[in-house]
Amino acid sequence: MASRDDPLVSWNDGPALAAIREFVARVTDQGSPDFVAPEERVAVFDNDGTLWCEQPMPIELGFILQRLAAMADKDPEPRDRQPWKAAHDRDYGWLGGVITRHYAGDDTDVKVLLGGILQAFAGMDVQDYQAAAHSFLHQGRHPTLRRRFAECGYRPVIELLGYLEANGFTNYIACGGDRDFMRPVTQAVYGIPAERVIGSSNALRYVPGEGRGSIVYLAEADVFDDAPVKPVRIWSRVGRQPILAGGNSNGDIPMLEFAGGSSRPGLRLLVLHDDPEREFDYIAGAERSQEQAEAQGWTVVSIRRDWATVFADPADDGHG
Amino acid sequence: MASRDDPLVSWNDGPALAAIREFVARVTDQGSPDFVAPEERVAVFDNDGTLWCEQPMPIELGFILQRLAAMADKDPEPRDRQPWKAAHDRDYGWLGGVITRHYAGDDTDVKVLLGGILQAFAGMDVQDYQAAAHSFLHQGRHPTLRRRFAECGYRPVIELLGYLEANGFTNYIACGGDRDFMRPVTQAVYGIPAERVIGSSNALRYVPGEGRGSIVYLAEADVFDDAPVKPVRIWSRVGRQPILAGGNSNGDIPMLEFAGGSSRPGLRLLVLHDDPEREFDYIAGAERSQEQAEAQGWTVVSIRRDWATVFADPADDGHG
Numbered sequence: 001m002a003s004r005d006d007p008l009v010s011w012n013d014g015p016a017l018a019a020i021r022e023f024v025a026r027v028t029d030q031g032s033p034d035f036v037a038p039e040e041r042v043a044v045f046d047n048d049g050t051l052w053c054e055q056p057m058p059i060e061l062g063f064i065l066q067r068l069a070a071m072a073d074k075d076p077e078p079r080d081r082q083p084w085k086a087a088h089d090r091d092y093g094w095l096g097g098v099i100t101r102h103y104a105g106d107d108t109d110v111k112v113l114l115g116g117i118l119q120a121f122a123g124m125d126v127q128d129y130q131a132a133a134h135s136f137l138h139q140g141r142h143p144t145l146r147r148r149f150a151e152c153g154y155r156p157v158i159e160l161l162g163y164l165e166a167n168g169f170t171n172y173i174a175c176g177g178d179r180d181f182m183r184p185v186t187q188a189v190y191g192i193p194a195e196r197v198i199g200s201s202n203a204l205r206y207v208p209g210e211g212r213g214s215i216v217y218l219a220e221a222d223v224f225d226d227a228p229v230k231p232v233r234i235w236s237r238v239g240r241q242p243i244l245a246g247g248n249s250n251g252d253i254p255m256l257e258f259a260g261g262s263s264r265p266g267l268r269l270l271v272l273h274d275d276p277e278r279e280f281d282y283i284a285g286a287e288r289s290q291e292q293a294e295a296q297g298w299t300v301v302s303i304r305r306d307w308a309t310v311f312a313d314p315a316d317d318g319h320g
Numbered sequence: 321m322a323s324r325d326d327p328l329v330s331w332n333d334g335p336a337l338a339a340i341r342e343f344v345a346r347v348t349d350q351g352s353p354d355f356v357a358p359e360e361r362v363a364v365f366d367n368d369g370t371l372w373c374e375q376p377m378p379i380e381l382g383f384i385l386q387r388l389a390a391m392a393d394k395d396p397e398p399r400d401r402q403p404w405k406a407a408h409d410r411d412y413g414w415l416g417g418v419i420t421r422h423y424a425g426d427d428t429d430v431k432v433l434l435g436g437i438l439q440a441f442a443g444m445d446v447q448d449y450q451a452a453a454h455s456f457l458h459q460g461r462h463p464t465l466r467r468r469f470a471e472c473g474y475r476p477v478i479e480l481l482g483y484l485e486a487n488g489f490t491n492y493i494a495c496g497g498d499r500d501f502m503r504p505v506t507q508a509v510y511g512i513p514a515e516r517v518i519g520s521s522n523a524l525r526y527v528p529g530e531g532r533g534s535i536v537y538l539a540e541a542d543v544f545d546d547a548p549v550k551p552v553r554i555w556s557r558v559g560r561q562p563i564l565a566g567g568n569s570n571g572d573i574p575m576l577e578f579a580g581g582s583s584r585p586g587l588r589l590l591v592l593h594d595d596p597e598r599e600f601d602y603i604a605g606a607e608r609s610q611e612q613a614e615a616q617g618w619t620v621v622s623i624r625r626d627w628a629t630v631f632a633d634p635a636d637d638g639h640g
Contacts, residue, residue, distance in 0.1 A: 039513065126555055170515075183559045193359065194559030195490075201556065206548040206574050213578040215555045228526040235446055235535045236521065237557065239503045239514030254526050258533040 007163050010156040010309040016269070017306065019299040020160065023267040027243060028167050034265040036243055038168035043244040044234055044255060045157070047175035047182060047199070050248045050271050051190060053152040055280040056143065057095070060177045063136045065095070067120045082109070083116035103284060114221070118202060122219035126180055126204065129217065134184035147314040153189045154303075155312045157246070157271075161190055169244070174234050175199040176226040176251055198237050200225045226251040231258035242266075246301075248273065249286045256289075256298060268298040275303040278310045327483050330476040330629040336589070337626065339619040340480065343587040344487050347563060354585040356563055358488035363564040364554055364575060365477070367495035367502060367519070370568045370591050371510060373472040375600040376463065377415070380497045383456045385415070387440045402429070403436035423604060434541070438522060442539035446500055446524065449537065454504035467634040473509045474623075475632045477566070477591075481510055489564070494554050495519040496546040496571055518557050520545045546571040551578035562586075566621075568593065569606045576609075576618060588618040595623040598630045 011017040027036040048054035068087035071078060078084035086094040098109040121129060137150045145152060161171050171192050175182060179199030186192045203222040207214050225233050231254050234242060245252070245259035246269040260266015270293045273282050283290065293300050303310060331337040347356040368374035388407035391398060398404035406414040418429040441449060457470045465472060481491050491512050495502060499519030506512045523542040527534050545553050551574050554562060565572070565579035566589040580586015590613045593602050603610065613620050623630060 127561070179556075180559070195557065197559065204552045204555065206551045206578070208548070208574060208577060212582045213551060213574060215552060215578075228528070231526045231533060232524045232535055235524065236499075237515065239500070239517065241447070254528060254533060257528060258526070258535075262532045 007159050007166070008156070010159055010307060012306055012308050014306050016299055016301045019267065020163075020269075023244070023265065024164070024167050027265060036264060039170075040240055040243065040264075041164075041167070041169040042172065042238055042240050042242040043161075043164050043169045043246070044172045044174045044198075044230075044242045044259070045161075045245070046247040046249070046252050046255070047173050048177050049273065049286075050246050050252070051153055051157050051173065053142065053145065053154075053279065055273075055282065057099075058177060059137070059140075059142075059149050059152065060181050061095075062140060062149075063133060063181060064117050064120055066136065066140075067132075068116055071120065083113045087116075118219045118221065121202065121217045124217050126215045126217070129180055130184045133181045137185045145311070147311065150185050150189055151312065151314045153312075154271075154307070155309050156307045158190060158312075160246075161192065164244070165191065170196070172196045172198060172234070172238060172242075174225065174230050174255060176224070178202075179225075198225060198233050228254045230255040234258070245269070246271070247289065250288045251285075253289050253292055256292075268293070268296075270298050270300050272300050272302045274305075275307075275310065278307075279303055327479050327486070328476070330479055330627060332626055332628050334626050336619055336621045339587065340483075340589075343564070343585065344484070347585060348487050356584060359490075360560055360563065360584075361484075361487070361489040362492065362558055362560050362562040363481075363484050363489045363566070364492045364494045364518075364550075364562045364579070365481075365565070366567040366569070366572050366575070367493050368497050369593065370566050370572070371473055371477050371493065373462065373465065373474075373599065375593075375602065377419075378497065379457070379460075379462075379469050379472065380501050381415075382460060382469075383453060383501060384437050384440055386456065386460075387452075388436055391440065403433045407436075438539045438541065441522065441537045444537050446535045446537070449500055450504045453501045457505045465631070467631065470505050470509055471632065471634045473632075474591075474627070475629050476627045478510060478632075480566075481512070484564070485511065490516070492516045492518060492554070492558060492562075494545065494550050494575060496544070498522075499545075518545060518553050548574045550575040554578070565589070566591070567609065570608045571605075573609050573612055576612075588613070588616075590618050590620050592620050592622045594625075595627075595630070598627075599623055 008017060026032050026034045027041065029035060045051055048058050065087045068084050072084040072088035079088050098113050102110050138148060140149045142149060142152055164171055173182065173186060173192055173196065177199055179197050179201050182199060183194040183197050186197050201222050203218040203220040204215050205218050207216055223229065241261050242259050243264055244267045245256045247256055248271040256268040259268055270289055272290065273280050275281060328337060346352050346354045347361065349355060365371055368378050385407045388404050392404040392408035399408050418433050422430050458468060460469045462469060462472055484491055493502065493506060493512055497519055499517050499521050502519060503514040503517050506514065506517050521542050523538040523540040524535050525538050527536055543549065561581050562579045563584055564587045565576045567576055568591040576588040579588055590609055592610065593600050595601060
């Protein structure tokens with residue numbers, strides 16, 4: 001049994017819920033050989049596909065396309081070049097093809113898209129960027145789920161974050177997506193403040209100025225926070241080895257492996273997207289992680305089986 | 321007057337103490353136009369020369385030399401090469417000359433020393449490194465101050481950290497020194513946990529392994545957290561612009577400038593080492609920062625004038 005009030009009402013009884021409860025009880029029981037001091041109870045979670053929905057395309061990509069389209073609307077020069085052309089023409093076929101060709105081993109258009117992304121925000125002040133992301137996430141609406149982007153978090157995982165915090169854990173986000181894109185909403189959506197968001201970032205430059213020094217994005221990549229970079233970035237930011245990690249794809253394998261340690265317990269949660277009615281049903285990009293979960297006894301969280309509710313009811317604003 | 325119990329007993333009355341009290345009162349008074357919400361009350365401090373003593377040489381350099389000497393003691397091969405030779409022979413003349421020649425514009429030996437430093441910890445697990453740093457800082461003794469390294473923190477600044485925290489601030493260290501070297505002691509010495517230490521780091525690599533994945537240092541530099549890199553790293557880690565910054569050298573200028581913002585108040589503290597009797601008297605490497613403090617009205621903290629006590633009494637262990 002959990003050691004505090006149990007807020008996990010959106011979970012069905014089953015092996016995933018039992019594993020979570022058992023682990024939390026074990027590391028918080030002072031009489032347990034697996035007791036972990038509160039300051040060492042670090043939990044890390046991927047974002048896209050783990051904390052919120054990443055289909056039919058990552059939410060951040062919508063933000064980038066909106067920006068590219070705005071650039072092409074204002075200035076005709078890039079309209080004939082990808083990715084501005086696709087963004088300007090709302091050509092989702094080209095964009096979908098980028099991903100399809102990527103899985104087929106052809107990254108030519110991935111490079112074209114990434115080049116556009118780097119241009120899209122070059123020179124922008126980080127605080128202006130956050131304000132734009134905040135607006136997009138609160139005003140934009142998911143194309144099929146009929147809810148605002150900031151309401152696309154998975155209710156059971158949000159409950160889990162609260163349950164962990166009530167049991168002395170400190171939660172971090174370690175996402176492949178852009179760190180500064182998520183930061184404006186993570187406190188409201190997940191209860192995780194900006195300083196506990198780890199993620200990818202373009203390079204930054206300090207622009208001096210007394211009392212008005214600022215930081216702007218450069219047109220260069222800096223960190224892509226995926227696969228073996230995830231544990232490295234977690235260490236760099238936290239200075240502690242997590243004991244709990246949650247993910248949903250191959251890029252999360254090293255982070256999941258890193259949870260725990262030779263002398264401490266670790267819990268690894270892997271979300272399986274197997275619910276076409278309430279969310280989506282896909283395995284692309286997650287094949288190896290599911291195989292490893294099977295081989296190593298990681299805890300698979302099946303959306304269809306383990307979640308009684310997937311999303312919270314959206315706020316009723318007359319547009320639902 | 322301060323809004324909470326005042327723990328600043330090691331400060332003399334004067335302009336620095338008055339500026340600190342006035343600023344804290346202003347940003348914590350809900351009726352003030354300069355009120356800042358608690359989550360935005362971020363304070364950042366340089367470490368060497370601001371939070372603790374950096375003379376006659378940075379404490380971390382002693383740790384590195386100990387490691388280089390141990391390498392040369394174990395293996396004769398590098399004994400004829402710098403910096404192992406100097407470390408093995410305890411040739412502080414060569415080491416002092418590196419700094420002298422650096423200030424004279426000759427960085428040949430700086431590169432030799434840095435090359436040795438990168439080799440010194442290459443392949444070491446980050447947790448083993450932290451354990452070694454912890455031992456060094458608790459067991460090693462400052463050559464002239466006759467106290468353990470972990471007791472070389474400035475008592476007035478430690479009081480200031482507590483005062484800020486009691487007033488809703490969150491304190492971070494943003495140091496040019498190595499992040500992981502400081503982390504094992506910052507909670508005990510400054511009340512600042514590992515996850516709030518920002519600093520330089522060698523490159524890291526994840527070494528996979530189920531339940532025993534680990535992170536090791538590579539023989540390459542990654543981040544040198546100084547000058548314009550400081551505000552960039554602060555933003556990357558915190559996601560907020562600090563309102564208070566403390567430093568003591570030219571490398572802190574951008575961080576000090578970055579405190580506050582166009583629509584918010586900012587307090588900039590610059591420690592001046594002008595007390596040869598109780599600490600040290602030096603300006604090398606801090607000339608421009610003192611000029612800028614003068615020109616911009618930053619708050620200079622004179623050790624001789626503003627601090628009634630510089631260090632806490634060392635723990636009495638029979639070796640004092």
